Amino acid sequence: MTEPLNALDLSYEEWIDVSTRRWDLPRYRADQICQWIYQKKVFDVHEMTNLSKELRQKLLYDLLILPPVLVREETSRDGTKKFLWQLQDGERIETVLLSHGSHATACLSSQVGCPLSCSFCATGASGFVRNLSAGEIVGQLLAMERRMGANIENVVYMGMGEPFLNIDALFKSIFILNAPKMRNMGARHITVSTSGVVPGILALADLSIPVRLSVSLHAPNERLRTKLMPVNRQYSLSALMKALKTYQDKTGERITLEYIMIQKENDHPELAYELAALLSGLGVYVNLIPYNPVDGRYERSEPERVRAFADVLTRLGIENEIRREKGTDINAACGQLRLRTAERQAGTEPSGT
Ligand code: SAH
Numbered sequence: 146m147t148e149p150l151n152a153l154d155l156s157y158e159e160w161i162d163v164s165t166r167r168w169d170l171p172r173y174r175a176d177q178i179c180q181w182i183y184q185k186k187v188f189d190v191h192e193m194t195n196l197s198k199e200l201r202q203k204l205l206y207d208l209l210i211l212p213p214v215l216v217r218e219e220t221s222r223d224g225t226k227k228f229l230w231q232l233q234d235g236e237r238i239e240t241v242l243l244s245h246g247s248h249a250t251a252c253l254s255s256q257v258g259c260p261l262s263c264s265f266c267a268t269g270a271s272g273f274v275r276n277l278s279a280g281e282i283v284g285q286l287l288a289m290e291r292r293m294g295a296n297i298e299n300v301v302y303m304g305m306g307e308p309f310l311n312i313d314a315l316f317k318s319i320f321i322l323n324a325p326k327m328r329n330m331g332a333r334h335i336t337v338s339t340s341g342v343v344p345g346i347l348a349l350a351d352l353s354i355p356v357r358l359s360v361s362l363h364a365p366n367e368r369l370r371t372k373l374m375p376v377n378r379q380y381s382l383s384a385l386m387k388a389l390k391t392y393q394d395k396t397g398e399r400i401t402l403e404y405i406m407i408q409k410e411n412d413h414p415e416l417a418y419e420l421a422a423l424l425s426g427l428g429v430y431v432n433l434i435p436y437n438p439v440d441g442r443y444e445r446s447e448p449e450r451v452r453a454f455a456d457v458l459t460r461l462g463i464e465n466e467i468r469r470e471k472g473t474d475i476n477a478a479c480g481q482l483r484l485r486t487a488e489r490q491a492g493t494e495p496s497g498t
């Protein structure tokens with residue numbers, strides 16, 4: 146007997162192929178099943194009532210629909226939600242749901258852990274376990290939408306992991322989200338966030354779906370960036386800037402740059418001058434983000450220092466915004482919930498905290 150299929154891992158082309166060749170069904174059956182899964186968030190074949198009983202019986206044995214299982218959910222005072230999920234092999238990942246008025250953004254994980262070890266990041270501190278499959282990436286959104294009882298308009302690949310180190314599953318998940326007969330999410334509602342993995346940026350520039358790009362910069366020179374983000378040894382700031390220029394020449398897209406503000410590390414006004422010089426000639430938008438303290442190594446910049454930094458950028462013509470912190474009370478910075486739960490399980494944290 147052939148192995149059952151993992152439904153969430155199928156692209157639209159694969160759905161068509163499976164239904165016509167493997168199941169000997171007309172194409173519209175694939176559309177119907179996709180509609181149940183991606184529009185109605187129905188993951189139980191028994192509930193797919195417009196399919197015949199025989200077909201449902203067949204699918205029961207041949208199709209696995211396995212979104213991640215919820216382990217824990219936390220809600221911040223500001224409405225930010227954080228979900229901890231368990232995957233089929235027992236690994237755990239996080240998803241954050243940010244709400245801004247009537248719109249919501251899902252912050253999806255692309256890996257279990259992350260191999261890049263940025264010095265400020267809880268995910269980096271937890272090490273790397275494995276890549277997620279496309280279905281495990283998309284499953285986070287579907288499970289969250291089912292739980293919320295509503296569609297979530299935006300997706301950012303800003304949860305755990307470096308998306309461009311898992312580029313095949315990343316791109317496949319984008320195609321699944323975007324496919325009209327599947328999740329039908331517009332390209333403009335999808336953003337990939339990278340720590341600066343150059344080949345990924347260049348590949349994204351050539352992707353047929355014009356999703357947005359966000360780059361975690363955090364430092365305006367090689368020395369400081371290498372200190373904060375070891376990935377800078379492999380893909381230097383100068384190589385990164387060249388890749389961003391190529392990306393922009395090809396796509397005409399404005400690039401979002403993330404800059405977390407760490408007290409007396411990367412928030413000196415002279416670094417704002419250096420940043421402005423680095424970015425001149427590039428169409429960018431800089432988000433200044435309050436650092437979410439992880440293990441006491443760094444502190445969040447004082448608001449006056451953030452304002453002074455932003456003023457310099459503005460005066461030098463670099464568009465920027467000081468972002469409000471989100472979900473600090475539930476440690477919504479990526480990787481923190483998984484880490485905390487693991488610590489509790491390992492008994493390294495007093496109970497009741
Ligand atoms: N690996 C990718 C995407 C996941 S990290 C990347 O680095 O871009 C998502 C974002 O969270 C990045 O901008 C990262 O710099 C930021 N981040 C990590 N730890 C943080 C913390 N403690 N406080 C605030 N932002 C943090």
Ligand code: SF4
Nearest residue numbers: 259263266269306340
């Ligand atoms: Fe990995 Fe991004 Fe965290 Fe750096 S910030 S360790 S790249 S998840």
